[in-house]
Every structure is written in structure tokens, then in C-alpha cells.
Amino acid sequence: MAEKENNQSTGTMRGPGRGPGRGRVMGQRPKLEHPWKLFGRVLGYVMKRYKLHFIVVLCCIVVSVLANLRGTLFTRTLIDSYIMPLLKSSDPDFGPLAAAIGRVAIFYAVGVLASFIQNLIMVYVTQGTMRDLRTDLFTHMESLPISYFDMHQHGDIMSVYTNDVDTLRQMVSQSITQVFNACITVVSTLSAMIMLSWPLTLLSLFMVGVTMFATSKAAGASGKYFVAQQQHLGKVNGFVEEMMKGLKVVKVFSHEEINQNTFDALNEDLYESADKAIRYSNALGPLNAQIGNVSYVLCAIMGGALALKGFGGFTLGGLAAYLTLNRSFAMPINQISTQLNSIVMALAGADRIFKLLDEKSESDNGYVTLVNAKIDTDGTVTESAQKTGQWAWKHTHQADGTTDYRALTGKIVMDHVDFGYVPEKEVLHDITLFAEPGQKIAFVGSTGAGKTTITNLINRFYDIDDGKIRYDDINVNKIRKSDLRRSLGMVLQDTHLFTGTVMDNIRYGKLDATDEEVIEAAKLAGADGFIRQLKDGYQTKLSGDGGNLSQGQRQLLSIARAAIADPPALILDEATSSIDTRTERIVSEGMDALMKGRTTFVIAHRLSTVRNADCIMVLENGRIIERGTHDDLIAQKGKYYQLYTGNQITA
């Protein structure tokens, strides 16, 4: 019946993957290389945990289809074996009929129960699979190297979680069982139909062919326009996004009218293609329904004639049953053919999901770990189960299995390091530097000189191509990544805060910190003042990456977050760039307190921030071209001197 067409539109409405810029929507039929392999993999993923569930579901499908069929065939029995004889008998006895109806009622009840169990189990299977899939995706994503996030658009990664998982949900919950259901229904119904009358079956088969031909034509046309619609929709959404983001600029330049004209043209294109795409896909319903009706009519006429002639024992009751069977035969075939598009869409989504799951995790062969330590006056280091405030590297030698401990001091050495994000293009050349424990090392240089890149190598966001980086004389490759990073605090220019309270966000640096510790850290970072002025103080909820705070305030919070972590070494990448100079002076005391006794790497473009560094590295095009203290470099009269005095001239 025509109602079937709505399944698809219901699906798109319900999809909670809201938000603009979803590039891939229904209709676009992507090319897949191995659709069956993908289908198998999806099935395998579901089966992994729900094999038993699935077998039960399959049994339920068989039971409900057969029970339903038995019910349909009852129409024949009802007419031929009960009504007709009853009509002829002068003293009708309804007893046998009642018994027959009772028997059928049992069949029906079993069928309903089976389909209920099937649906109920599928809810658990689908949602359980989605839960596992989301968790797998997320945990795997967290394990991926930073370079993965560099190379993929964040919107695309996000779309895997929203659009792709959602289309797959529909496939798991509907398509898989539907395919099984259809197969069983078609086979069983076809046998019943042949049993009733083979000439009529031929006619039905012919009509199914006609339906499939007509719908595939319409679906083809629709698909073509859907692709166009998607392109136009992309353009319209892109334009809207761009112009909404730049709306204030648009207004400042009084550009409204020109924009309107451009928009109207794009909007018209979208309308034209959407109109056609939807028109053809709408046509699928009536085509299916009415060709089905024609089939019904033809069968009625031919069946009527056959029953009249009594051909091959064909009866009136047989005709009645056949006509119902004819419907239930065509229905699954139509369903599958109209849903083919969404199955392919879901598989394309599955493809992207598995691609993400197949990405290689960050490798970590480190075996040196960070432990709480007790350091005696004579310098011997022993491991301690309690927090001591002192740390040591636990080095288990691979050759003989012996363990030794080395106190963590924060000495960092880079020895002839080369690095490139891609093998073809080296961005850092021959970097050598020494940071003694507690020293402050500053990097200066223009954008793209490689300052941030260097700091990202120390905590192994990226792995170097050549040379060595040593932390307390241990090659960082030998240190377990998580321990290495725990020993390095980082404050980045792009602060990232998380949904939650201010308190939660600072506590991110040390999960078991008490409220007092959090406030202490905020005071150190100079953030306490503004936090207290917020509506709910430390309990103020931050949303959408701390959007309700100014950039400067967010930087103060991220400094507090690093402060509470209390790491032996610090990396400050433009940590105070958005804090105005006056506030910075207030913060600077806190910063100095924070940096005291810690090895610190500082990237900054304000001279005031770098001036008191123990060593300043001037970077240009991925090389260190000058190094020394502020006074050394001024005396050298090189690039640093130029930059510094250049400012003095204009100042």
C-alpha cells in the first residue's frame, strides 16, 4: 500500500543529527567498492555481541511470517469448507467453524507474539550496537595521534558521529530484519501462491516485474535530481553560513541587497532541483500502489474466470486467499526496491565509520614510567605508594629486567632534531637545545617559524624524523606517552574549555583536587577576581567552549588549569596573548610563581614575556638562528636586536 513510502521521510525527520553544514544527506547515492563486504562487516559487528539475539530474531521472523500465511490461507477454508457448505445445509452447525476460528486465533496469537518479541529484541540489539559503536568510535578517536585531527576536517569527524551513526541505526533496526523478512515472505508466499494456482502466479510475477521497472525508472530520475538537490543545498547552506557569520560586516558595508540577489538565485536553483527530486520520489508510492491494484484487478478477472471454469480445482475461496497473497507477495519486494537507496546510504556511512575505526592509534612503545618517589638525603630514590610531591622515572631495563629509579628534575635536551609533518617537507632543521632544570627557555620568531612545532615534539604530539630528545637523560621515545605528558603542563593560545562549571574546568588539571586547591590555583593565575564576579562564581556553568567568557578570561582559566596540575615542566604557547597588558601585569606575578622551579618553554610575541628568560631562541624558517640571554642577543646585534630596536624606533 501507498503508506509504505513514509518510512523514509519519518527517518529523516527523526534524525537528531541536527546542526548546519551536514554535507551528506539523503538521496546522494555514493559509489561503494565492496558493498557486500561492508554489509558483512556491519552484520559481523552486530553479531559480535548479539549472535544469540539474532538467531532468536530470525526464528521469530520465520514463525510470524508462517503464522500470518496460515491465517491468510484460512480465508479459503472459511469460504470453501465452511460458508459454502453452511449455505447449502438446511440446519447449519456452527460448531466446526468456531473450532476452526479458535485454531486460527492461536496461530495469529503466536504470530503476533513472535513479531513482538522480534521487535523488542531488535530494540536492544540496535541500541546496544549503537552504544558500542559510539563508545568504540570515541575511545578509538581519543587514541588517535594529533596528526589525524590535523588532516581531517573537524566537521567531517563530527558527521561520522551524527549522520553516519544515525543512518546506520536505521539500517540495523530496519533494513537487516526487513531483508530477512522479505526473503522468507517471498519464498513462502510464492509457494502458497503456486499451490493455489500456477497460472495466476505467472500473472502476478509479470506484474511485479512491471512494478519494478516503473519504480526503478522513477527512482533513477529522482536519484539524479537528488544529487543536484544536494549540491544546491550545499551551496545555499554554505552561503547562509558564510553570510550569517559575516553579517555584521555585511551591514557595515551595506551589502544587503547584493547578498539578497545572490541568495535568491541560489535559492531558486535549490527549489527547482528539490521540486523535481521530491516529485519523482513521491511518484514511487502511487506507482507501486496502483500497479498493485491493476495486478489485483487482473488477478480478480482471471481468477474469477478460472474459478468459474473450476480450472485445476481453483475455487472461490482460493481466489479470495490468492488475492490477499498477491498483496503480501508484492509488498516486501517494493519495500526493498524503494529502500535500496537508503541501504546504500547507510553502507556509505558504515564505510566512513569503519575508516575511522581502522585508523592507526598513536603508537607507544614507552616503558619508562612516572612514579611517586621518596628521595633520601643521600640521593637514593625509592618508589613510594603515597603522594610525596616528588617524582621519579622508573626505568625497567629491557635487557635484564632490572629496575632503577631516576629523580625527575626537568632537564630537557634536543639533539640535532629534524622534523616534518609530511615526509616530503621538513619544517624543523637540526634543532639542538639544552634546558637545565628550572630554566626558562623562550622561543621567538615569526608565524610559521616552527615555535609551536618544537614544543609539540617535546610532549610527543608528533614524532621526530631524526635526532634525539632526552628528558632527564632518558630518550623520550622510551617514556610511556601518558607519563611523559603528565610531567609536562601545557597552556595553549587556543584555550579549550569544556562544558561544566568553572570549578570543573580548573579541576581538569587534577581530578582529585579539593575546592580549596582549585581556588588556590585560580588565585595563582590571577583568575580568582573575575571568577568571583561571575553570576554563580566558581559554580558558573560554561557552555560551548566557554563562549560566555572573553578570550583573556579563558586564558586565565587555562593557566589555572595548568597550575593545579603542578607539572615539573611547563609549555606556554602564547598563553597570555589575549590578556591585555594591564591584566598581564597582575597575572605576571602568578606566572612567575608558577614558573619558579620548573623548566618552562615559552612562546610569546610580547617582549616583556620573554625578556627574563634564561635563554632565548630566535627561530626562522625552522632553524635556530640566534640563541642567548636578552643581553647576549642585544650585544650580538643580529635578528633579535633588529626586532627589538625596530620596536624601539617606532615606539
Place this chain on the structure above:
Amino acid sequence: MSRKGAGNKYYTTVVANIREYRLPTILTPTFMIGEVIMEMVIPLLMASIIDDGVNKGDMNHILQVGGLMFIAAAAGLLFGLGGAYCGARASTGLAKNLRRAEFEHIQRFSFANIDHFGVSSLITRMTTDVANIQNSFQMVLRIGFRAPASLLIAMVMAFFISPRLTSIYLIAVVVLAIFLGFMMRRAAKYFREVFSRYDDLNESVQENITGIRVVKSFVREEYENDKFKKAVGTLYRSFIRAEKLVVTNMPVMMGSVYACILLLSWFGAKMITAGDLTTGGLMSLLAYCMTILMNLMMVSVLIVMFTMSEASITRIAEVLDEEITLTNPSQPDMVVPDGSIRFEHVSFSYNDTAEKPVLDDIDLEIASGETIGIIGGTGSSKSSLVNLIPRLYDATKGSVQVGGKDVKTYDLDTLRKEVAVVLQKNVLFSGTVLENLRWGNPDATEQECIAACRLACADEFIQNLPEGYQTHIEQGGTNVSGGQRQRLCIARALLKNPKVLILDDSTSAVDTATDAKIREAFREKIPDTTKLIIAQRISSVEHADRIIVMEEGRINGVGTHEELLASNEIYRDVYESQIKGSGDFDKQGR
């Protein structure tokens, strides 16, 4: 149904946008009902074939009625295709009109209106929400009429065949309707909960993608995983609760159908034996059974869908009904005589409820051609001050004047052409460099554009781009550096050839030397233009004719560099903090 009253206004706003698509909007349900009638006729004719054809052995009758059935099917197809055609047109047409109306109205938004909604919300309202409405509008037009019509007509037909047996349906329909109504209400509530949890979940994924460096540097992968697992678990449970409700629909539905069939068989058989019903009649009744109950189910699904799209309707109507807070005067002044500026006891708040005004009793006079530096900490309302001059916002109290007349008397376009402001959050648009520059003046020749770029020290780097002035700029200007973007934005503003030029922290990413060069060029090439420069760096403002020091929405001091150094504590403070090693190394701008 209590929300109906409040929502009515929103429906009217949205429905009013059907406009030229009224005809398809009316035709769609008409066709759908036509299709339904044809479909309903078929089982009726079927009964005739059996009773008068097969049972009486009349082959002719079978062929005749068969022919009629054929015609009915063909007519049904025509109606169906008509409905498909008109439904597509009406719904996509409405979507088109809605998008257009929204875009048009948003273009007229004042800054205050824009702030009210927020950019990302406006984008959703123009994209996803419109798509939702398009979907549900079509559903309502096609299925919304089709399903109740099928239900009704099938009932009527059944009534004609046997009023007594139809009562079986009636009972079934009432029982099912109560059950479905109860079910759907609960389900809709649960699903809303599911969606909001789902949104939260997605937000946390988003945070983890953008903040991955923070996660990794604090080694919080496990922590995030646990948090995520917990959230996914909650989502799972709410989903199960909602879906479990939905799956009970199907067995109840099928159970009712089967019960009807069995009851019909029993009573039908009795009636046939008694001669009150024909065999064909029973068969037709059996055929209607499915139709009636299926369509009842359809109606209930439809209601749920419709309540879900209600949110989209409201959100779009809110945009369309938003009152524009800043409009052109009825008889606007089209000429701005000069670049003098005057603030007369101006106070300003972004909203009426704020306790403390953002600007408090500002009194200020600036002569045409003067260069004014503005300095002050974050949150001292520097931007708010200058935003009043091109009337991006209206002053809450007092009067802002340009060229001796209140800004509210000018034509907005004229005022904004003469008062060029380079916003702090400046944006470039996708297109070539030249196209971006011509935002300032659509008729500017290439020579004029190059001249403006020279003034803004942008010419040099543009010439070094792979395709010079024809280089394509990505959306948001992501393929040029921050300093380059700022200089392009200055050049774009210069092309307006304005009487007042406002730079709102527009050279923060430009290195100090280039910054000085730009100021030098301004002094020489556009001496008559009034220049207001907001900056963090003292070096950017110290050569200005006068410098304004802002503090918490008030003017703390006005004067030359020397005067302020001598008299103003804040200014001296900032100066000293910077002179210890002033300015920047970074962002050479290349």
C-alpha cells in the same frame, strides 16, 4: 492541546509564506482524496465480481466490472501522480519562500537583533529548521489528508455493505485510538528527552575533537572515555525506554487486525448463512479491515511528527516576527557634511535589564580630520563607544552626532558609507582578493583597489600571492595570515573613501613596523578623514592628536601622549608595562 493557543501566531506566520503555491497546496489534498476514493471503489467492485460474476457464472459481468476496476486503478494512478507533483511543489515552494523571507528579514536585522539570536542559531533556523518544515508540510498535505480520508471512506463503504459488521471496526478503532493516543504522548515525551541527551553527547564529542590537544596533554583520554561511556549509557537507556513503547504499537495493531478478521469471519459466516450478507461482501469487508486500522496508525504517527516539527515552526516564526530595532528615518538625510563627531551625554546598554550601563554619560567632541587614539583594558567599552558612530547600535540616552547632525537623521547606507569601521572580528568572504576589496566600493577600478592596498600596506603581500589580486580567498579568509587579513580589511574600508575611519583593534596582528607605516600613510594620504584608532599597544596611538583612556564605560582621561603620561595613572601604567620591552616579535605579516 493547550499549546495550540500560544502557537497559533507562529503557524500563521509560517503558513502566510505559502503565497504563490496556494494552488498546489489546495490541489494536493484534493488529489490525495481522489486517489483514496478510487482505491476504495476497487474492493467494492470486487464484491460485485464475486457475487454477480463468479457465483452466478456470468463471465460478461466479470469482464465488465473488471474493466471498471481497471479504470478506477488508472484514475487512482493519475490522482496519485497529481498529488506527488503538487505535494512536491507546494512543500519545496514553501521552503523556498521561508528561506527567502528569513534571509531578507535577517539582512535587515540590527546588530542588536543579531546578538539576540546569535549567528549559529540563525544558521540552524535557516537550514535544518526549514528542511524540517518542508518535510512535515508535505506529510500533512499528502498523508495528513490521505490517512483520515482512507479511514473515513473505508468506514463508510463498510457501513454500506453491512452496518452491523461495521460496528466491529468502530469498537476496534476507538480502542486503538485510545491506546495509540496514550502511547504516542508518552513516546513523544521520551523522544524529546532522547534528543536533548543526544545533543549533549554530540557536544561532548565536538569538544573532544577541537580540544584534543588539551585532552592529550593532560592525559585525560581515560577520563573522557569514562565520561563518554556514562553519557552513552544514559542515552542508551532513554532510547530503550522510548523505543520499547513504540514497538508495542505493532503487536497491538496486528492483534486488532487479526481480531477483527476473526470476528468478521464468525459473524460474517453467520450472516451469510442467514442471507444477510453475501460472500463478496465479506471479502470486501476483510479488505477494508487492514486499510482502516493501518490508516489509524498513520494518523497517530503523523501527530507525533507534527508535534516534533512544532519547535522548528516556532523557531522560524521567531525570526520572521522579530521586530527590527533600528530602522531608517522616514525622511533621511542623504549627505554627511563632514567628519566631525559629537557625543552628548551618551549612555548605552545592550539590553534593558542590565544593571550597569555599558557606556555611562559620555561627553566628547571630535573635530573633522582629527586622529584619535582609544586605549583601555578588556571590557572598558572601547568597541561599544565607536559602534554608536555608524549607528550599529542606538544610544540608550543622549545623542551621537556626525557632521553636526544626530546619526538617527541620516540614511543608514549613507551614514555607514561615510563612517567606515573595521570591526574587531573582521571577516573576509570567499572570492578573489579584488572581489573582497570591492565590498568597499563595487565600482572601484583595479587601480583604485591597488592604491587602497598600498595605503594599508597590503599591496606587497598581495603581489606575492600566487595569483596576485585574483587569488581566491577561502571562506572566512583562512588562507591568509591574521595580519594579512587585517590589512585587507583596512584596505576594503578605505575604498569607501569615508569621512570617518574607525579601526577597532584592527592592527593587533600586524607587526609594529608595518603598523607605524600604515599610520604614516594615513597621515599623509587621507589627512581630512577623521580617524579613530582603538589599540592595545601604546605605540599604535601615541602619535594621535588626542588619546582617550576608557575605564569601565567612562572616559578616564583625554589628552596627548605627553599630557596623559603626566596626568593619567592608567595610561602611565599601560605605558610602563609595555616600554619594558614593547611590542611584538611575532606575526611579521610577511
